[in-house]
Amino acid sequence: MAASCVPIFIVLLFLSSFCKSDDDTLTQAKPLFSSDKLVSKGGDFALGFFSPTSSNTSLYLGVWYNTIPARTVVWVANRDSPIAASSSATLAITNSSDLVLSDAQGLASWATKTNIVAGGAGTAAVLLDTGNFVLRSPNGTYIWQSFDHPTDTLIPSMKFVASYGAQVVGRLIAWKSSDDPSSGDFSCGLDPTSPALQMLIRNGSKLYYRGVWNGATVSGGTYSSNDDSIVYQVNVGQGGEVSLTLNVSDGSPLTRIVLEHTGKLTSLSWINQSWVVIGSRPDAACGIYSSCGPFGYCDFTKAVPVCQCLDGFQPNGLDVSSGCRRTETLTCSKQSHFVALPGMKVPDKSLHIPNRSFDDCTAECNSDCSCTAYAYRSLSSVIARVSLPRCLVWKGELIDTGKYNGNTSFTAGTYPNLGENLYLRLADTNGIKAHIRSAGNRQNKGILKRQILGHFSSSSEITDKIIEFPFISFEDVVAATNNFSDSNQIGMGGFGKVYKGMIDGGKEVAIKRLSEGSRQDATRQHVLDWPTRFKIIKGVARGLLYLHQDSRLTIIHRDLKASNILLDTEMNPKISDFGMATIFGENQQQGNTARVAGTYGYMSPEYMMEGSFSVKSDTYSFGVLLLEIVSGLKISSAQLTMNYPSLTNFAWKLWEDGKACELVDSSIFETCPLHEVLRCIHVGLLCVEDHPNDRPLMSSVIFSLENESALLPSPKQPLYFAQINCKTKETRDYTENSMNTITITTLQGR
Structure with missing residues (x-):
């Protein structure tokens, strides 16, 4: 009996191997039948026949994830011509090297068109580990691939060619319903006729949603969690080819982008078995195309996005849903000016003015009284490392505009900022706006400051309505500080003494400095626990956001450091010492100085080496400050070894080696939530990156700190500066600013 078992076992093993059909290749001699499937070599994807409903009335040929329990289909061949489930189905390679799907009667349900006369004997169809189903010629050339014919889904490594020149090449088309793969009403693709590089979702022929990428060669951004990253990349190739590619790093979860049957374009990752x-x-009702009407915008900075009117406009009716109208009529016979609206999704129906600098773009719109707005962006080419200027102008109504707070979801623009500056034309009124317009350029920065200070003292009404800064008279300052009494002095800043006092019915001006709490004693360990430090980090970030974006004026601090952060009795931080601050004009995004002034270690590379500064210079300083707060070390602390003379260099090395937790101050290490602290270190390293364009805006910093689910890019190694003589660490140029300036930081509001 035992002897007879041996040959039976061998026969069963042989039959099992012979009948197994779930390998990755299909040949002319081996077609695919209804009960068969192909499985990619890595085992991640399967191709075969499926029925999406429990009724099993129809068969479809598709590709799905093979390693997860819930069947998730990413590609369907015969979505609009299913085969009856009662009939057997066959996928075969013909003599003309085509794939043909047919039923039991031999009626073709779907076929490729390779236009090859002969050669089928050597042709093979292979399901690759990427999920791409390819038809391969005998010499290995791909003569057809499923990635070139997507249905409703994009998966990693798929190059989705959206347009070529002015022709739409590819579109995603949603399923008709969750269990019906046939072509639905919603489609998604790029608009090749728009200079703004727009992604459009249509419901039939009606425009449903418009997304704008604010980069050309590479856009979308890199998002990561620890070592896992997801890259959404828009590429503009030679000949005007525009394509979208989704890439992930090794170890990242399964990820896909799908156009749902509801019309939403959604990015999903397989995490914790779902x-x-x-x-x-x-992602909001007002995000649907033109929901806010002409000159209205969807405000995504709100917890619940709502329609708002652009600056200088008011609702046409009881709400904004019917659009907005100007509060001051704009005519060619009336003087006008431009206001900068940051973080905006630019409107639809723009005109592209080629080969223009920022100043040329401004002049182009300024010289045409019918121009209502313009936007300029220098688009970086990652391959060529060059700037590609893009000047957009609008005439007439502004439609489908939005305002963002730095959310970095997959349909965003170049990381980390979703929007860009939109310069809106408004009619002049009597007062400060016309003056700002006439003085809002780099050459007249000093005039602009003097005019604003003059308006502070001459018109409290204008100050309250336009400038949003409180006016405090010199007499109030003298009274609050008891005539600058030594008993009211709390410290010494780079431009003079710092005092505390009570003004305006009990507003406290300044209490103590963060740097005073840096001593390693029991008081510091108790007061500056992790919740307090995290509160300070977020408070300083919000303060910078106010200076850079939320204030009517763009203010660059230029000397952000620990000793310039004041704390009240509740440990709320306030940014102080604006002696080096610079106010940007309406159209200004960058400044330059021949005299570099600041504090060594906190100065950004472009400012230190070239005298160039912007809001990203403050971002760099904030990153240094953040790393100091987390570690308890100074930027060039004596506690660092000779191998790491800079805190930024030290932090980067620990991060690169997977030892970032060693940077955390030992006094808080045992009690702090490590994931929160590591996220702060991650954000800090992003802020101190070498190139300004790689650093996040403060809106994105705040969003990243307050939203643990937000994915972050992997930081790059910061530029290393050799340490200079300690005596020159504080390098201020006192001739650049007036010594007669009094700086006041109040503790109410930012």
């Missing part, structure tokens, strides 16, 4: 939504567009 599909988790990473981002979705549109």
